[in-house]
Amino acid sequence: RLLESRFRYAISHNELVLHYQPQVDLSTGMLVSVEALVRWQSPDYGLLYPDEFISMAEEVGLICEIGQWVMLAACQQILSWQQAGMGWVRVAVNVSPLELGSDAIVDRVADALASYGIPPECLELEITETLSISDPEMALAIINQIKALGVVLAIDDFGVGYSNLGYLKRFPAERLKIDQSFVRGLSHSAHDKAIVATIIQLARSLSMQALAEGVETEQEAKILLELGAHLIQGYWVSRPVSSTDLEVMLRQAC
Ligand code: G
Ligand code: G
Ligand code: MN
Ligand code: NA
Numbered sequence: 001r002l003l004e005s006r007f008r009y010a011i012s013h014n015e016l017v018l019h020y021q022p023q024v025d026l027s028t029g030m031l032v033s034v035e036a037l038v039r040w041q042s043p044d045y046g047l048l049y050p051d052e053f054i055s056m057a058e059e060v061g062l063i064c065e066i067g068q069w070v071m072l073a074a075c076q077q078i079l080s081w082q083q084a085g086m087g088w089v090r091v092a093v094n095v096s097p098l099e100l101g102s103d104a105i106v107d108r109v110a111d112a113l114a115s116y117g118i119p120p121e122c123l124e125l126e127i128t129e130t131l132s133i134s135d136p137e138m139a140l141a142i143i144n145q146i147k148a149l150g151v152v153l154a155i156d157d158f159g160v161g162y163s164n165l166g167y168l169k170r171f172p173a174e175r176l177k178i179d180q181s182f183v184r185g186l187s188h189s190a191h192d193k194a195i196v197a198t199i200i201q202l203a204r205s206l207s208m209q210a211l212a213e214g215v216e217t218e219q220e221a222k223i224l225l226e227l228g229a230h231l232i233q234g235y236w237v238s239r240p241v242s243s244t245d246l247e248v249m250l251r252q253a254c
Pocket of ligand 2: 214
């Protein structure tokens with residue numbers, strides 16, 4: 001409960017901060033987008049990672065506040081990079097499945113875009129497929145409303161959640177993110193390689209880009225290129241970094 005009240009304070013007093021991890025086109029090596037990952041810079045507890053506060057926030061009903069803060073912060077950052085001459089960078093933010101329980105998220109996305117005058121295609125939402133979506137039909141309807149705003153959608157952690165293929169077929173996503181647990185085994189497990197190959201084929205068949213997460217070695221990147229993955233993200237390219245450090249990478253890429 002102490003953590004909870006400290007966290008309420010944190011959201012309104014700007015103790016949250018976004019770090020950014022590059023997402024790179026495998027065939028060109030170009031940085032095409034970044035994933036925003038929230039951290040809590042707490043004066044009392046130090047730097048906290050999402051594992052330490054997201055599920056608490058979900059339990060106590062604060063996840064929509066975080067979602068809103070993250071969306072606004074991401075849009076503000078997109079505009080500020082643009083104004084600094086780095087062009088329009090696409091930022092992917094994580095959406096909790098609980099946020100899809102109400103259509104209020106549609107207005108939050110629209111407001112964030114409008115507040116900073118961001119082209120909608122610069123904002124991507126990563127949505128995890130999960131059983132905790134209590135009403136999948138309503139979630140899908142909300143997802144379609146968000147999609148109609150022109151933002152990009154990605155399915156996060158694919159393969160470890162509730163992989164309902166019927167749902168996948170109807171999900172208007174541009175990107176399929178292959179969970180890092182499969183990437184981990186890529187170089188030594190024929191099974192993991194087969195699963196990754198199949199997910200990439202599935203993505204291609206559904207006209208989605210396949211993005212492999214958690215790529216840590218050159219060997220993994222090579223195998224993913226052979227298997228036809230479009231994009232990679234992971235420590236081999238870069239860890240999640242501060243906006244200042246990301247700006248250095250963007251300037252080098254310009
Ligand atoms: O760096 P990493 O520890 O940042 O992230 C751990 C987990 O936290 C990931 O599963 C990621 O999807 C989730 N996460 C990171 N940032 C956010 C956020 O802004 N909102 C939500 N809902 N989840 C996030
Ligand atoms: O679930 P989501 O994809 O949003 O979570 C991304 C998480 O994966 C973050 O915690 C991020 O820090 C972590 N991550 C990113 N790249 C790598 C990697 O190459 N290896 C490992 N082990 N974790 C990574
Ligand atoms: Mn993610
Ligand atoms: Na993921």
